[in-house]
Amino acid sequence: MLVPLSWLKELIDIPESIEELRDNLTYSGLEVEGIERHGSDFEGLVVAEIIAVDPHPNADKLTLCTVKLNDEERMQVVCGAPNVKVGLKTIYAPVGAVLPTGLKLKKAKIRGVESLGMLCAEDELGLSGDHRGIMELSPDLAPGTPAVEVLGGPEIVFDLEVTPNRPDCLSIIGVARELAALTGRSFRLPEVRFPDVPKNGISMQVDIRDAESCPRYTAQLLEGATVAPSPNWMQQRLRLCGLRPINNLVDITNYVMLETGQPLHAFDRSLIKGDCMIVRPAEAGEIMQTLDGGEQKLQAGDLVIADQERAVALAGIMGGANSEIQDSSSTILVESAAFSPSLVRGTAKRLNLHTDSSYRFARGSDMYAADWASQRASALICELAGAKPAGPLQDVWPGKTPLRTLQCKWHKICDLIGIDIPVSTMRGYFERLDLKILEEHPEGCTLEIPGFRSDLTRPVDLVEEIARLNGLDKIPVRPPHARIVPNVNDFEIRIRIRLMHNLASRGFLESLNYSLSSSEVLNDLDESNRDRQVILPNPISQDQSVLRTSLLPQMVETLAFNKAHQTEEVAFFEIGKTYLQREDGVEEHERVCLGTMGPWKRPLLDKQASVSDREAFTDLRGEVENVLHQLRCTDKVTFVANEDPAFAPGQSAELQCAGNVIGRIGLLSAKIKTRFKLSGPVALAEINLDMLIPERSLPPTMQPVPGFPSITRDVALILDRSKTHQMVLDLVNHQRPKDLVQVTLFDLFESDKLGENKKSMAYRFTYRNPKKTLTDKSVEKMHLRITQRLISELNATIVGQD
Amino acid sequence: MQLEDLQSLTQQALSEIEAAPSADALENLRVQYLGRKGKLPEIMASLKDVAPEDRPAFGQGANAFKVQVTSAIQSRKDDLLSTATPADALDVTLPGNAGQPGSLHPIHQILARVINIFDRIGFNVATGPDVDTVFNNFDALNTPADHPSRDEQDTFYLKDGSLLRTQTSPIQIRHMLNNPPPVRIIAPGRAYRRDTPDATHSATFHQVEGLYVAEKVSMADLKGDLTYFAHEIVGKNTQVRFRPHFFPFTEPSVEVDFTCHVCKGKGCRVCKNSGWIEILGAGMVDPQVFENVGYNPETTSGYAFGMGLERIAMIMLEIDDIRRLYENDARFLRQFA
Incomplete structure (x- = not known):
């Protein structure tokens, strides 16, 4: 506003x-x-009258205007505006003047013809952005009048x-x-000088057929109006408020709307058929042309103002082209009415027809003041357009209700604000707000709410009025006091925040991606949930049209974005929700996703050699193990090799926990790397936190610290490459001796020198008994049994043994 | 060997030890003087040849030899160990091996701080689903039936009529529906609006809200707690200003400004010369909301507040474009490590 x-x-x-x-x-x-x-003060600028318009000898679109500045002075000005014509009064800026836009005028030759100054459009005067033509001023103005008197001073x-x-x-x-x-100051309403209404005058009839949609409709008939530009002061105010002056009648309705908040409409009476304004629901499919030139297709829920033949206005939104004010109009009908806010809002929205009128009606107008606004506009039309009332105001008000009353309790107001305000002070505030105290008792009072305060509907609404009139700065700052509300369990979010800090301290950058992604990206990188995507019926764009089923696709995009921006080595994590469509709704799961590329984990001086697939994978697996450790789930999760189209064949695993797949890890497939312009191993992992966290072990309790020494035995196995570490562990764990406390892989070597498709894996076995020192002999016996089984069942040979 | 010989031998041994150039040379001297076949056994053996009246002095001299030589060897050993050789010298200016530091995302850094601050005065964290019902997101929050925010143009609806929550306030509704008063929660989460992305709009964004419901909670409590928050997150002496505003779910409603953290209220580019920066929306929970969740508005009152984390992060970290927060450029994120 x-x-x-x-x-x-x-x-x-x-x-x-x-x-x-x-x-x-x-x-x-x-x-x-x-x-x-x-x-500005428009120094040097004056009103000029165009007294001759001649063609420019060298340019079709330019004219040579001779302007009269006063009784003696004439100037020739080259002008490019389309609206120049003899007799037009406009603003002339002489050579040497500085326009409000900062432009200083110099003597200039335009296409070979000298131009002494310039005729100004509104934008050049800093009045508006309008550059459609030079200003058209009221014809009554005398040439030479200083511009400041016409345009007003700085505003x-x-x-x-x-x-x-x-x-x-x-x-x-x-x-x-x-x-x-x-x-607490007083304000004054503008004075309404409404002329006497002739006896036996005529009025338009009003027929409201839907009182709920139109609780009040007033019609004032005025005759003898002359259409002309409105006075400068009015034009100037309209422009300052962002409206374009049109003619005195239209400008007055707009002016009174800005002044009172009541939208008004002026009809040309001669174009109305019959002598009754009918407010009726539109017929389905009814077509009407609005005065902006648009053709509106109406529905049964819309409301129109109609004469006996057709709709002449779209209620509360815009007048019809068929009844708008013409240059020749002389008998005018001024409409001031009240329309249902939701009805106007609905129609304006559907037709995408948002006007100053619909904006105000949609929020709610003051129906008690509709007659006053009508009188104010009519009086101005009489004063400024020479009209006279044809008869009394026709005022039909079927929706009239008494003013609302509210019960106010003094202590409730003070309690909610948190400050004691004397009753006499509160009473004073109500008076200042025009809330009339109808009756009063020690605990409170009954207030009558004026029509313009449609927002005050409940006792609680009075609190804000007292609070803000008393000053929100007067509300005391009550020192905070801690208060514990027991039995609220929020440990899960705290675990997540801890995990974020843990990953950050391990060198991961946290990425955040939109929850919305595209089917295309999800399909390739989260194949298994393809059928469970939640697709938005009304997305803003295709790349944000599906709720993400996995964090992994956006992680790939993040890595690709960084690769394209010269970041070669980086580790990212994201913790966020993923969404799956289920029969009974959307299932949300929080996941953690890790993504790495380049030698991010290598020591500084060791980054030159390229990163091998195994290094990339085991580095990331180490990070996954860290996450599992943080969540006390290390022993609950196993890594099982799998096939996943996102990952390179043979380079991925799923994480299983309590019979469910709770995550996956792998190296991005070559096909997808090519598509995203990635190179080198790209390691990715994703874990479903909501499935994992409930499986957490209890916090640890103390176990006895070993009291006796351990004995170790190292074994280097030569195995087929197809044999896995897990196979070795499984074999050891099957019939595992009680005193075998630890099995650690400490060397891995792959070479065809060991034999075709062979590898060497070296393990350290640690034996210890909690109650005694073991002897070499007893360890040897246990160890031999294990190595023999490794040899026979895994087809292994042991280095240093035949 | 006579006493004089013993004394000169001691002097000779001490000077040789003093001059020993390396640990190996020192070890040789140790063997030569103290070893099993060295000088010390020789001295002890010659004791019997010394005249009986000289024996006590000779015995003392032998002991002095042993003690002094032993101590000199130890001291020379320490000297040799604490003298650097060029081969041992390290380039201490080489960079360390810590690797590049990681970091929380700026939005989560702010969120973690907000949670910590309210944690200290007894707020628990509550969360809720991103996909929620029209009731929780609009109806229960007293949003008028034809309010524009309900439009398909502004809100993402799913096929089954549920929606992506447009604010984190439905968490408050869910919490109140499931818990009797008192309630003291902080509710962070993502929210969604059909805004076309630009420098200040994002269809996905983060909010955090607070809700305190008990008996006789007042605007003075709201102001007190938010002033505490302002002091903690921006700094001491930060002032809090309430301006009347309108939200459907609070009455009265206020917008909350903090004094500008850059100019301390004097007026600058960041605060557009007003000295104040708008940080939160807040107010006293509307009695209709209490009715909607089954609370008695006659006996309970409460305040609620909410803020956009992107906005706070952008203000506090001077980030120029909201899209930077979702671009995940390592060169941007590392700045906040």
Whole structure:
């Protein structure tokens, strides 16, 4: 809502500075979003009359205008505006003048013809962005009149953010009233000088066929109007408020709308068929042309104003082309009505027809003031367009209800604000707000709510009024006191935050991706959940059209983005939700995803050699093991080789826990790497935290620290490459001797020198008994049994043994 | 061997030890003087040849030889160990091997701080699903039936009529539906709006909300707790300003400004010369919301507040474009490690 300061000052005294006023309005709830400064004193600029228009000898689109500046002076100006014509009064800027835009005019030759000054469009004067032509001023103005007298001096305009509950502040009167309530000053309504209504005058009839949609409709007939440009002061105010002046009748309805907040419409009476304005629901499929030239296809839920033949206006939104004010109009019908907010909102939205009128009706107009606004506009039309009332105001008000009353309890207000305010003070605030105290008792009072305060519907709504009039800055800062609410379990989120810190301290950067992704990316990288994607029916774009089923696809995108931006080695993690479609709704799971590329884990001086697949995989597996350790799930999870189209064949595993697959790890497939322009091993892992966390072990309790020494035996096995570490462990664990406390792989060597497709794996076996020192002999016996089984069952040979 | 010989031998041994150039040379001297076939056994053997009246002095001299030579060897050994050789010298200016530091995402850094701050005054963390019902997201929060935010243009609906929550407030509703008062929670999460992405809009974003419901909770409590929050997250002396505002789920509603952290309230580019920066929306829980979750508005009152984590991160870390927060550029993220 744009509020020119000079206009506001007409209604209320403003002794405070601009900054104080800004703060006062902001504290009252009308946040000042901006303060604009318009215009200037237009030094040197004057009104000029065009007395001759000749073609430019060298350019089709330019004209040579001779302008009259006063009785003696004439100037020749080259002008490119399309609207030049003899007799037009406009603004002339002489050579040497500085325009508000900063442009300094010099004597110039334009296409070979000298131009002494310039005729100005609105944008060149800093009045608006309008550059369609030079300004067209009122014909009554005398040439030579200083421009400042016509355009007004420098103006300050406040841009207010009006919250949707306060439609009354979408008007200059509303803002003045608000300021008055806030400061305790008085404000004055503009004087309405309504001429006498002739006896036996004529009026239009009004027929409201849907009182719920239109609780009140007033029609005022005026005759003898002359259509002409509106006076400069009015044009100037409209422009400051962002509206374009059209003619005196239309401008007056707009002006009164800005002033009062009540949208008005002026019809040309001669174009209305019959003598009755009918407010009726539209017929399904009914077509009407609005005055913006658009053709509107209506539905049964819309409301129109109609004459006896056809719709002449779309109620509360826009007038019809068939009844709009013409240059020749003389008998005018002024409509001031109330329409249902939700109806106007619905129709405006469906037709995408948002106007200053629909904006105000959609928020709610003050139906009790519709007649006053009509009188105000009609009086201005009589004064400025020479019209006279044809008869009395026709006012049909089937939806009339008494003003709302509210019960107020003093202590409830004070309790909620947290401050004791004397009753007499609160009473004073209500008076300033025009809330009438109907009756009062020690605990509270009954208030009558004025029509313009549609937002005050419940006793609690009065709290804010007292709070803000008393000053929100007066609310004490009560020191915080801790308060424990028992039995709220939030350990899961705390585990997640701890895990984030743990991963960050291990060198991972945390990435965050949108929850929305594209089917295309998900299909390739999360094949198994392809049928369970949650697809949005109304996405904003295809690349954000599906809820992610996995964090892994976006991790690949993240790595690819970084690779493309010269980051070659990096480790990322993301903790976030994934979404799967189930029959009974959407299942949400929080997951952690890890993604690495390059020698991110290598010592600084050891980064030159390329990273092998095994290194990339085992490094990341180590990180996964860390996550499992942090969550106390190390012993609950096994890694099982699998095939997954996201990963290179033979280079991936799924993580199994309690019979479920809870995650996966692998190296990105060559095909996908090519598509994302990635190279070198790209290691990825993903774990479903919601499935894993419930499997956590209990926190550890103390176990006896070993009291006797251990004995170790090292074994180097030569095995087929197809034999896995897990096979060795499984074999050892089957019939595992009680005193074997640890089996550690400490060397792995693959070479055809060992034989075709052979590898060597060296293990250290640690034996210990909790109650005695073991002898070499007893260890030898246990160890021999294990090595013999390794030889026979895994087809292994042992280095150093035949 | 006579006493004089013993004394000169001692002097000779001590000077040789003092001059020993290496650990090996020192070891040779030790063997030569103290070894089983060295000088010391020789001295002890010659004791019997010494005149009886000289024996006590000779005995003392022999002991002095042993003690002094032993101690000199030890001291020379320490000297040799503490003298660096060029081969041992390290380039101590070489960089360490810590690797590049990781970091939490800026949004989560802020969130972790917010949670910590409210944790200290007894707020528990509550969460809820991103896909929620129209009731939890709109109806229960007193959003008018034809409010524009419900439009398909602004909200992502799913086929079954559920929606991606447009705010984290449905967590409050869920919590109140499942727990009787008092309630003291902080509710972080993602929210979704059909905003076309630009420098300040993102269809996915993060919010964190707070809710305190008990008996006789007032705006003074809200102001007190948010002032505490401002002091903790921005710094001491930060002031908190309430401005009246409107939200459907609170009455009264306020917008909350903190004094600008850059200029301390004097006015600067960051705060557009106002000295204040808008940080939160807040208010007293609307009695209708209490009705909707089965609380008695006559006996309970409470406050709620909420803030956008992207916005806070952008203000506090001076981030120019919201999309940077989702680009995951390592060169950006490492700045906050």
